[in-house]
Structures are given as structure tokens and as C-alpha cells.
Amino acid sequence: MTKIITIAQQKGGSGKTTLAANLAVSFSLNRKLKTTILDADPQGSLGKWFIQRESKLKDKNLIKMKTSSLWGVQYESNSLKDKTDMIIIDTPPKIDADGRPAIQIADLILIPVSPSQVDFWATESIIDLAQREKKKILVVINRANAKSRLLNEAKQFISKMKVDQSNTIIGNRQIFISSMGLGLSAIEKQKSGKGSTEISSLASEVLSLL
Ligand SMILES: Nc1ncnc2c1ncn2[C@@H]1O[C@H](COP(=O)(O)OP(=O)(O)OP(=O)(O)O)[C@@H](O)[C@H]1O
Numbered sequence: 001m002t003k004i005i006t007i008a009q010q011k012g013g014s015g016k017t018t019l020a021a022n023l024a025v026s027f028s029l030n031r032k033l034k035t036t037i038l039d040a041d042p043q044g045s046l047g048k049w050f051i052q053r054e055s056k057l058k059d060k061n062l063i064k065m066k067t068s069s070l071w072g073v074q075y076e077s078n079s080l081k082d083k084t085d086m087i088i089i090d091t092p093p094k095i096d097a098d099g100r101p102a103i104q105i106a107d108l109i110l111i112p113v114s115p116s117q118v119d120f121w122a123t124e125s126i127i128d129l130a131q132r133e134k135k136k137i138l139v140v141i142n143r144a145n146a147k148s149r150l151l152n153e154a155k156q157f158i159s160k161m162k163v164d165q166s167n168t169i170i171g172n173r174q175i176f177i178s179s180m181g182l183g184l185s186a187i188e189k190q191k192s193g194k195g196s197t198e199i200s201s202l203a204s205e206v207l208s209l210l
């Protein structure tokens with residue numbers, strides 16, 4: 001049965017698109033799962049990454065892509081059901097009631113949080129939205145600097161919100177920036193790098209919740 005993951009966070013730049021792309025590659029390459037990314041962000045960053053990827057990898061690109069408005073994600077997802085194992089929905093920042101269809105259709109809401117107070121503030125409302133829809137939630141700390149005091153603050157903040165946080169913490173790594181620009185993922189660009197290990201481990205945690 002098709003599983004749907006919606007990546008959401010009110011705060012712009014928390015890493016939604018980066019995680020969508022990297023998880024999609026991990027699912028399709030490492031787990032041999034048919035994976036479709038659904039770009040519901042009018043900025044179209046994930047779609048641009050995909051187009052870059054197609055022209056680079058040609059038929060070696062195993063991922064499929066669709067675009068959709070936020071309100072159209074349920075229709076698009078339903079039309080993909082049983083044609084793909086995984087659907088990863090990337091959403092725009094500042095979603096509110098208009099983001100509800102993307103939350104409702106999901107089996108899991110993945111919420112990236114950067115270790116910064118501004119991200120913590122933004123996270124409460126997206127958790128609230130997902131909880132009201134009684135959805136499984138996984139918060140993942142992204143762009144972490146292991147030495148920063150803010151990393152502990154982020155962990156404490158998530159604990160206080162009483163939602164699951166991943167054991168995997170995604171570091172602040174150049175590989176995530178450079179690989180995206182090429183239409184690739186950390187796994188493909190630096191197979192045995194730390195970024196690649198982090199993504200594989202996050203992918204395992206996500207799959208174990210579905
Ligand atoms: N773990 C990371 N390490 C280093 N840079 C990162 C990491 N995750 C994301 N970035 C960079 O941070 C910026 C924002 O990331 P991204 O576009 O994935 O966030 P977003 O939540 O999708 O943003 P938006 O809300 O605008 O859609 C990008 O330049 C991206 O390359």
C-alpha cells in the first residue's frame with residue numbers, strides 16, 4: 001500500500017525540500033521503493049531539483065515527480081495510489097488552514113527544525129495543526145552544529161512539545177547544499193560521508209513508523 005509522508009514547517013528554510021529530495025533518493029536507491037515526490041510549493045524548488053536530476057541521470061533517475069497546488073494534493077496523491085510505494089509531499093512555508101489537505105492525506109508528518117529560537121516558535125503551530133488531525137509526527141533536527149548549545153535547547157524544546165523526535169540529527173553540512181544544486185543527493189555525491197549516513201538512518205526511522 002502506498003505510504004505518504006508530508007514534510008511541513010511554517011518556518012522557511014528549515015530544510016523541507018532538502019530532506020524531501022534526500023529521503024526520496026534513499027527510499028528508491030537503498031530500499032528499492034518506487035518513490036514519487038509531490039511538489040506543492042509554488043517556489044518549485046523540489047521540481048527544479050528534479051528537472052536537473054532528470055537531465056543529468058536520464059533513465060538512471062528512478063524517482064517520479066508531480067506538482068500540485070496545496071489544495072490539490074489529495075487528488076494527486078489518490079491518483080498515484082498503488083502506482084508508487086512512497087509519496088513525499090514538499091509543502092511551502094507559512095502553511096496554515098490551506099495546508100490541511102496535505103496534513104490529512106499523510107501517514108506521517110515530518111517536521112524539520114533548525115536549532116534556532118525562531119524555528120522553535122514556528123514549530124508549535126505546525127505541530128498543533130498535525131495533532132488536530134491526529135497524525136503521527138516526527139520532528140527532525142536539521143542543520144545541527146554538534147558543538148552548539150542550541151542543539152540541546154532544540155532537543156529540550158521538542159521533548160516539551162511531547163512529540164516524537166528522531167534519534168537521527170542531520171548536521172549542517174556543505175554536501176547537502178552542493179548535491180542539491182546538481183540534482184543529486186548526499187548519498188549519491190558522497191556515498192560514505194556523514195551526510196549520507198544521517199539520511200540513511202533517518203530513512204530507516206521514518207520507514208519504521210509507517
Ligand atoms: N543539513 C543541511 N546542511 C546545510 N545546509 C542545509 C541543510 N539543510 C538545508 N540546507 C540549506 O538551507 C537552505 C534551505 O533549505 P531548504 O530549501 O531545503 O529549506 P525549505 O524548508 O524547503 O525552505 P522553504 O521554506 O523556502 O521551502 C538551502 O540553501 C539548503 O541547501
Ligand SMILES: [Mg+2]
Nearest residue numbers: 016017041045
Ligand atoms: Mg522548500
